[in-house]
Amino acid sequence: MQDVKILTVSDLLHYGHSHTGSSSPGPPIISDQTPQPPPGPSTSNPNRDIEPLPQLDYPAILVGTLRLPTLTLKCTLWKCLEFSDDSVAVCCDIVGFDPRAIGKKINVLTWNFIISDHLSSGFLEIVKWDLSDSSHGLSLCSSLIIDSFPIVSNLIECVPKTSNAKSYRIHGIIEAVSPVSLVPCSVEESSSNKSMNLRGFQVRIMTCECKLCRYEESVRVLFEATDSHSFTAPVFVYFCGPAWCWHPVLTKLIGNVVTISGLKKKLILMEKQEPFLMLVTADNTILHLPRLLKKRKIVCGSYQGTVKNVYMQGMVVELDEEVWLLLTNQSLLPSHGLRIGAVISIRNAHFVVPQFSWAKFIVLGACDNTSIIVKSFSPLKTRCLIVSQSQSQLENFIEVLGFSTRLWVLLLVSCFQKTFSGILSRKELLGSRHNEGLVQMFARSHLHTSVFRARHGVLMEFIKHESCCTATEPYPGNLKLISPSSGRLQLVDMTDSIDVVIPDLPSFWDHNSIFEVIDYFLIVEGMHESDLPELSSDDSSLPRSIFQGFPSARKSNLKIFVYFHLRNATCRNRPIYPPIASEDELSDTKSGKFHLIYITRKVRPTCHSMKLERSVFAEAIVMPWYLFLAGKDGSTHQDKFLIDCTVGNHADHSSSKRQKIDCASTLSGTCFKDNFCRCGDQSCLRTSFSHEIPCSATIQGVNNFIFTSSGTLYRIKANAKIKVCKGRAKKFFLAFASECDLKYQLLQIGGVYLMKHHKEGPLCNIKNVSLKVVTVPVTPGTYLRRLSFSSEDLTTDKSLHNSSLCNEVITKDQVLAVASGSSISDIHLHVSSSLTGLFESDIKELRNGQNASDANLGSFSLSLGMKTRMNANLEQNSGLLGHSRIFPARKFTSLRGDIIAVHSFDQGSSDMCSSRADYGDHSQYGFCDRTKNFCIHVSVANQTVKIFGFVNQYMFPTGFGPGINATFHQILDLRPRVPSTLMLTSESSIVINSIRAVDETHISDGNLKRFRCRVVAVYVLVLEKSNRKCDDLNSNMQSRPLSVDIPLACFILDDGSCSWCCWANAERAATLLRLEEYQLSGCEASGYKRRRVGVQNTARASTMHRLERILEKHDRITVKSCRSVFDPFDQDFSVTAGSGRALIGLDDDFDLVASVIFNACINRFWTVVTEVMDSNAVNLLKEHLVDMQMPMPCMENLWAREVLSVNHVTEAREMMQNNL
């Protein structure tokens, strides 16, 4: 047997890792109540990866002394027991506590040692121990069972000191222990009064008033007469002064019968209450305990559970069984042992069931009467809880609320932190010691004054616990949460958030503003979901989801967003959002010299590099143009509506127009000369600038402040003498810091932007212009404004004077502009018509300089809508962008067109399968695992182009879907290798130009049809072996990828009025075939099941699994109808395997396939959303069928886009409302 090593605390600290150690290592014996590691209730639970504490691989013990708390250790709790040996002392906690161990040398046989940066050393959890010398130092008042412990002196003495003052004794059950608190007091010393804080805590003891207790019988007699006592009279004992250190002992003794002698009576005055008689510890106070402690009473409000998680710096503790412990008063925290995986016991807590409409769970509210002890230490490698020292206003605010409201505020904090992450600082959100934060303001504005409770301090509230216990929680049903940020532009209010499309959102938009939006379009895309909520949204887990940052958003089939113009919105800023210093903004905007840059592409880093580099990039070309704005000589005005913070119809601009013309003609040239050319020679200017064009600018400022300025546009010659900038690159990359993500998102490819000229600025002072890659950082202060031009007069400027939406209901197709060319900008230049042509030709030239030849789109005539350029120079930039090497020598293209359809696809799609082989591994394109496969059908010049992509759906801008006109930038051209195919990559971006909205209560936009129908027959079915395997058979069937590919299926559908040929693939086909259902009635009825007995009731017996097994054999199965398609049971089939072999009736496999088809024809109604197939698609299918030697059915051909199950109630209700 191995020798047991005696370790010191220094050894543990020197080891430097959290660990568990034992005198007999082996299978870890943590305690008699070994807690289970927290079960993972959801796959998103981050705790599932927590490891157990590593174990020392040799037997060892610790020998040291257990001491009461002192103030010498660096511990924020001030109530931890201490373990010390000759080397050093550490905080500790102990299970199986025995007061006799206090001050004694003990052998620690099993322990956990947790290293914490916040504790000076570490935290020792003593799991098994014994006294080094059990015969030494035991203090016995009787020869039998009673131990006595002097409270003040740590020296154990048999006989208490005598005192002249009258002392009192109590015998009773410890019911509650208050936290340790400080009471300011003055102590009279011999010479002077000295102020100090009196540290202490209160204990409520339920005492007995029987004869034995009233007359001074010996302590032994009291303990022996267990049956004669009735503990009903509450007595409060104040352990103050040096007695405070007994707090952990008294806490552990809750529920035990004790005798305390040597107490003094004191009259206590608290606030304006009646004087209160309290017992106070004195120098000769002694605690008497029977050797064998017996719990006499189960304290009310007790709960024992395992800690599943700790959130918000320990203010919220998630216990098993969906119980949430609120520890907002951190003085109630137990020892540092409250770690994930620990079993804790909570006494005197409040059980509250919040009446929130959005979640159901139990809250355990901790108050000053609550005590928490660790019953069993966590075997997991989890961190200690550390209490923050500073008390912010928010914490004080939370403390005066009821428990359920407290939890709401804490959830609110979590929501706000996610929603405003990167926008508002932590201090702005949570406030500080002296200032309220946004959360507190928000919460206060939503809480009725009745929910705020007056607080009276620990001493008072401990004594007046009744009021605390009986305090009824105000009904918090109206309290709602805000949604965490979606990463999209959203309107957020107290109830929820909604995606928005704002075409006129300026580049410098103040995201803190509050808007009232009255004129808007609400656009809904998709199908109504059934009345049944998603089963996955578990209400009880909502708090966990929020605290963990995984919002359990309910899935919706509907895509909903709001479209409005900011100019039609009313700004309702409150004082909590002080307006940005618009003066600074104005002076920065309205005057000076500006570069004109043209944005060619936007680049996002890949998932891999995102962790390392948060920056995103945009490539820009510097145009040979400068804009000079006269600034102060121009006129500024604020709309009359702005006075009351309203942006609406603008005032007459005639006066400003007059000023502008004057300025343009007189001032601009002089100003420019003064700024650029100091030689004073006009010829210098003439030889340097090919064009000098006066203009006027309409500038939109912060908070919709609109003003005008006169200016001049200069076009510099290539060989100009004047050097405006010290060093200037033709092309550069704008590098957006993470806090400028909004600027990046609003940046539009193909847009012309103004950047302010600063002599020492990064754009104008490039040291080494020969560098291939020049980056210009974009910081929050960088001036970047979108520019637009028109040759129109100011008064007819449509860009700033569009009509309002006027609450109209869309009665027919309506095109909503989103980013249509020059109409949306921050600065609009009014120039002569001759310039616009010149300017456009410059842009074209720049493009051509950079681009390769125009697109050659094979059979498609798309040259109008597409531009292609080689990716040659990207290779050179790989050093900067890190991932461009993944697109070696491929062509990038831009394409503009109308979106016909967008759908996610899978391996069931035949064209996908063929194409995927050409794409190779999609991970090489820089996408992470969260991506999904999409196919976008785009109509360009009356031809349809397909754009595939393995992309994250968040890449699609709000509003993206069929019916929009969009431009796809940086899409990969796979032709001619893959015909008519383009591909989205991580470098691609999509800009919506316009949205076509239709008032459609019932879908029928010409292309889409929706039916409630049943399957009558299956005309064609192709099944293929899937290459994708799902290992986790227990995972949600809905989320699993199909394990069988269905590249093509043709169903005959019938709704009672008509029948159609409905073509489907992949999931749609699988749904119509009912493959995901475990019970296959057709299969059961056939002999198939009988020959496969024993597997039908397991998940592995699903139809899909059986098909999988067949396809393992045959690779591919083709089923063709060879009889009627109008009667479900009048169908016969020919079934062919991949090898070409026909399966005949003797095969089990034939039975299964036939059963699958018959099964599809019985039982279910479906709501099928279909798309009318155009002649091209029908011809393609005809070719397929000809190959299969089958005729095309003589009925309308539709393509299934969505298949949904039918809710009878919803459908019936809808019919009642609409038709009857």
Added chain:
Amino acid sequence: MAAQAQQPSLLNIHLKLLGFTLRSITPFPNCPSVFNLNGKQISRVEVLGVVTSRDHKPGRFLRFTIDDGTGSITCVLWLNHLTSSFFATRQPATLRVISDLSKSFADDLRLGKVARVRGRVSIFRGDLQVTVSDVVIETDPNAETLHRLDCISLARRCYFG
């Protein structure tokens, strides 16, 4: 009339009919499998109602009636797929599956159950009956409501419109 000619034929559609409507249809003189509904040719129907009687001849047929509150309809579910020469032209393997399925339908069609039946309309001994193609036992009472609404709506829009 031109407008009527443009309407799709209902001959191969499973018309959703209430009992009393179904009982009103008449066979075309020279074509007993085709019936006349408001001048339109029909042959297949879908009916839904409570099973009110059943006459089971194992291995031969199950004759049952369903009542939807507006009328009773006699239905016959054949159970002799493997023995009758009527099915001689069918694939034996398919017949095996259909036979098993039909037996399970027969087991499910208990008195008092609500059944949704699709089938062809025919005349047997002067009475109208439905030769069952497939049966679904409905457990959701809302299915009955929805079916009635469907019948009314389709009648207005399509069958009598």
